[in-house]
Amino acid sequence: MDDKRNLIFAVLLTGLILFGWPYVASYFFPTPAPVTSTAASTASPAGAATSDVSVEAAPAKVQAVPIGTALQSSARVLVETPKLKGSINLEGAKIDDLVLLTHRTELAKDSAPVRLFAPSGTKNAYFARFGWAGTGITAPDDKTVWTPSGTKLTPSTPVTLSWTNAQSQKFEIALSIDDNFMITAKQRFINNNTAPVEIANFALLSRTGKPADATSGGSIFTHIHIGPMGVFDDQPNYDWGYVDVEENKGEASFTSTGGWLGFTDKYWLGALIPDQKTPVSAKFRASGDVYQAQVIPTRYNSVAAGAAYDSSSRLFAGAKEMAVLNAYSQDLGIPYLDYAIDWGWFWFIAIPFFWILHWLFGVFGNFGVAIIGLTIIVRLVMYPVAQKQFASMAQMRAVQPKLKALQERWKDDKPRLQQEMMQLYKEEKVNPLAGCLPILLQIPIFFALYKILLLSIEMRHQPFVLWLKDLSAPDPLTPINLFGLLPFDPPSFIAIGILPILLGVTMWLMQRLNPQPMDEVQKQVFAVMPWFLMFIMAPFAAGLQLYWVMSNLVSIAQQKWLYSRHPILREQMAREAQEKAQAKANAKA
Structure with a gap:
């Protein structure tokens, strides 16, 4: 020849x-309809939790406030690490202010650092929140004002947020952060009431709008997945884009033991990582231009009077640095976190x-x-x-x-x-x-x-x-x-x-x-x-x-x-x- x-x-x-495969794949291998979790699609059995939990409703279309104004509107705990800087909103215990110190928006060295999280009400609002759902309790919501144990969260100074409801039931979120991009949230519920309660902890990510290069499955020319992503039962899932969730009645549900879910951008990642041994119900939601990722255990936990319930989960918020993601996967046992980088068909070479x-x-x-x-x-x-x-x-x-x-x-x-x-x-x-x-x-x-x-x-x-x-x-x-x-x-x-x-x-x-x-x-x-x-x-x-x-x-x-x-x-x-x-x-x- x-x-x-x-x-x-x-x-x-x-x-x-490079250019034709997405058309071929979309024609011959269309994205299958999602497998909706039992907890989300049928009446919940006794003791089962629901993943439709205390989420913020999509805000009305109003003029977005400047970030500086939003940051001054409520009391905050500062966040400072070698790679992250920002604050935590004490109203709702929202992690809603994070910039990446080691990555710039432009090539110039004096350009501003990349902003990942932004407060609710701003143009590109993006934040995380940890909370509880259950029966027989008044749980904190997105308007609850928490009391911090310190003024600054750093790798050497963890901070605990606490709040007590009218029934003397106490809620605590002990936050710690490492030198890279991982935040650990240890949630504790103390039932000081005289009656037992059913309770489950949850975590959510909420973002307004989507990246300019995001489509339902990635750009036709870049062939990368940008949008909702998760690892469920040890299987990476790239099947859902923002548009896919919208067209699926605004919801996509999964059940899993271990794994994670969140939003992957070209270079950045926000990911909720539940306890790897707890069966959970996970969900992506779309309402207007607000998109959410949620995770909650599939069953409530019974907490007797005078007893306490402890749970733990993590939040990754940062850059998709390969060495960092790989270390988290190996050292913390988080499966396929490095697969947030969509290497494609030739990953074994890439x-x-x-x-x-x-x-x-x-x-x-x-x-x-x-x-x-x-x-x-x-x-x-x-x-x-x-x-x-x-x-x-x-x-x-x-x-x-x-x-x-x-x-x-x-x-x-x-x-x-x-x-x-x-x-x-x-x-x-x-x-x-x-x-x-x-x-x-x-x-x-x-x-x-x-x-x-x-x-x-x-x-x-x-x-x-x-x-x-x-x-x-x-x-x-x-x-x-x-x-x-x-x-x-x-x-x-x-x-x-x-x-x-x-x-x-x-x-x-x-x-x-x-x-x-x-x-x-x-x-x-x-x-x-x-x-x-x-x-x-x-x-x-x-x-x-x-x-x-x-x-x-x-x-x-x-x-x-x-x-x-x-x-x-x-x-x-x-x-x-x-x-x-x-x-x-x-x-x-």
């Missing part, structure tokens, strides 16, 4: 995977590649250099395959005269021609498909690296050299506006950066080294292919463009060296070029 056909095959298949990139970054201190190092490693690993590809090319070129003779002899009998060609391949011990293997192997590698550069927060805002200040963004320097000298920003589809141009040039150079196709249509396709891909790749992350350019350069070096190992191939190519030139000269004459 001509290596040019391999390239066409690779481009088409890569395009199908995850090892991520750790190799992470290690190389630790060695070189520059992600661009790390990408170059990864490219070289990949090409070295695939070198034996490349050798076989070139050997196959040499064999194919050697039998070209015999193939031409067969084509001339059997040009009017296609079935017989195919039969004779297969017999020739068998006699010459040539495998026409051998050259496809390197291309097939490159597709999942390319796609896995695409996901890493798209999703990995470790790559966000990472510079390379000179004008490349953010490898997770497209190359910003384009000749369309004379590299920024002209005062306008061209449309993204023509804003071709330096790296995409280098990608097109290096692909063109690779084609010059390869045998030219005999078919004129194929020749025309290959003539435009490098420049077509230059436009296609322009909007992608600069890190991915860097990988492809470097891969092309290494391939060119490999080709030159391998041609020296297969002089017959080189000589035959030169001979064919001479024959072709002579044929053209004769035609003109």
Whole structure:
């Protein structure tokens, strides 16, 4: 098989995977209807809890208040860690004010830190709350004002919030926080009344609005899941987007022992993590532009007079840093927390590649250099395959005269021609498909690296050299506006950066080294292919463009060296070029 056909095959298949798979998946594998939990769908049996608990109703459409105004409207406990800063609203015991100190909204170092949680009533309200539901009690609600044991929650100073109702029943939420993004809430109920009660603790996340790039299952071009997500009974569930919940009568219910649920954004995560040994009922809800995740035990606990009930759960609120998520999964026994990063179909390649990139970054201190190092490693690993590809090319070129003779002899009998060609391949011990293997192997590698550069927060805002200040963004320097000298920003589809141009040039150079196709249509396709891909790749992350350019350069070096190992191939190519030139000269004459 001509290596040019391999390239066409690779481009088409890569395009199908990158852009066409969601359409295929949505048609042939539609999202199944949710399995509604028994507790949520039928009358609750005696002693069963309901997941429809003390949640805030969707607020009326009013003018959003500024965050500063909302923060000053109630008493608060400060939150301060090496990575988080904010406060807890004592009205409702809401964790509703968190910014991520180690991540900025813009590339500039003096830009504001990313805000994850915001108070109710603000434009993008997003908060967590822990509470109780039950019978025979007056439970605290979102308007209850709590009394704190301290003024600041830090990794070394936990804070306990307490409140006592009119029946002398006391509620406590002991909050602690680590150096990263995990908050632990130990809830305690003390029944100082004379009658027993049935009670269960719950936790909820509530957010107003959704991220700009969120769809029902992820962007068609980015192929990432943004929105409601959970792990139920040890199974990650990406089936629900915001729109899916809305269209399912505003609700999606599950039951599970262990796991977690919440909202995953491209780089950030808010997740409720119940006690891993307690059966729970979990639910996503949508009401207007307010979305909630809720979790509550499937059964109430009976608390006798004078007795107490203790429960514990966690809240993850922060960046999806792979090392942090992985440590929580291993050290705290939280299943698949690292799956909040949707690595996609080629996760088995993406995850090892991520750790190799992470290690190389630790060695070189520059992600661009790390990408170059990864490219070289990949090409070295695939070198034996490349050798076989070139050997196959040499064999194919050697039998070209015999193939031409067969084509001339059997040009009017296609079935017989195919039969004779297969017999020739068998006699010459040539495998026409051998050259496809390197291309097939490159597709999942390319796609896995695409996901890493798209999703990995470790790559966000990472510079390379000179004008490349953010490898997770497209190359910003384009000749369309004379590299920024002209005062306008061209449309993204023509804003071709330096790296995409280098990608097109290096692909063109690779084609010059390869045998030219005999078919004129194929020749025309290959003539435009490098420049077509230059436009296609322009909007992608600069890190991915860097990988492809470097891969092309290494391939060119490999080709030159391998041609020296297969002089017959080189000589035959030169001979064919001479024959072709002579044929053209004769035609003109």
